[in-house]
Amino acid sequence: MKICLFGGTFDPPHLGHLILAQTIYEAEHFDQIVFVPAYKSPHKDRSVVSSVDLRKKMVKIAIQENPNFVMSEIEIDRGGVSYSIDTIIDYKKKTGTDSKKLFYLIGSDSLKTFHSWRNPEQILDECQIIVAIRPGFRPSDIDNKILAKIQFANIPRIEVSSTEIRRRWIEGKTIRYMVTQQIWEYINEHKLYL
Ligand code: ATP
Numbered sequence: 001m002k003i004c005l006f007g008g009t010f011d012p013p014h015l016g017h018l019i020l021a022q023t024i025y026e027a028e029h030f031d032q033i034v035f036v037p038a039y040k041s042p043h044k045d046r047s048v049v050s051s052v053d054l055r056k057k058m059v060k061i062a063i064q065e066n067p068n069f070v071m072s073e074i075e076i077d078r079g080g081v082s083y084s085i086d087t088i089i090d091y092k093k094k095t096g097t098d099s100k101k102l103f104y105l106i107g108s109d110s111l112k113t114f115h116s117w118r119n120p121e122q123i124l125d126e127c128q129i130i131v132a133i134r135p136g137f138r139p140s141d142i143d144n145k146i147l148a149k150i151q152f153a154n155i156p157r158i159e160v161s162s163t164e165i166r167r168r169w170i171e172g173k174t175i176r177y178m179v180t181q182q183i184w185e186y187i188n189e190h191k192l193y194l
Helices: 015-027 052-063 074-078 084-095 120-126 162-170 181-189
Strands: 003-008 032-037 069-071 102-107 128-132 150-153
Touching (some): 003 015, 052 069, 052 181, 074 084, 084 102
Parallel strands (some): 003 032, 128 150
């Protein structure tokens, strides 16, 4: 099996995430894209993050109609700060996936800070990093040693982010077409982000 882990906060999951995952799935001939909601992202301020249960439920809803997308609760079960290196090692142990068959997907915005992640060199050894190019990305911002070891993927540029969605929701603006209808209903029903 050729697997791609896709970690994120998913607060909420949006069409940018889904289109990215589907594009990568098809272009790179993956068997599965594994969405991995973070228990606690090392990169994000805790105060803006919805509870793990709410985010987990939203990811489940967002991917439920796609048989090629699954969710792993590996970071939620582990608890604590969700370091990618721990997730990659745990996932390989649990599933026996080989380093060459295990990919880890990140947006190019996240790549800018990759050198400051926990054990970046080890991440590059334990799996293949695949980077989705987002607007504003300049390869010159990235260390050559890292550039040499990663793979880039072109994706349709869908400039929507969870931050923008939360902001729009708070301001009473529409988030239609930014999230699926079922996610819209979930946010509305559970009075998230207010
Ligand atoms: P936030 O605005 O809260 O920081 P986000 O929209 O960036 O959230 P995350 O859950 O943090 O969403 O994202 C998980 C991964 O998805 C990251 O690697 C991020 O770069 C990538 N990503 C998010 N939105 C898009 C998008 N519109 N296009 C491509 N990649 C995206």
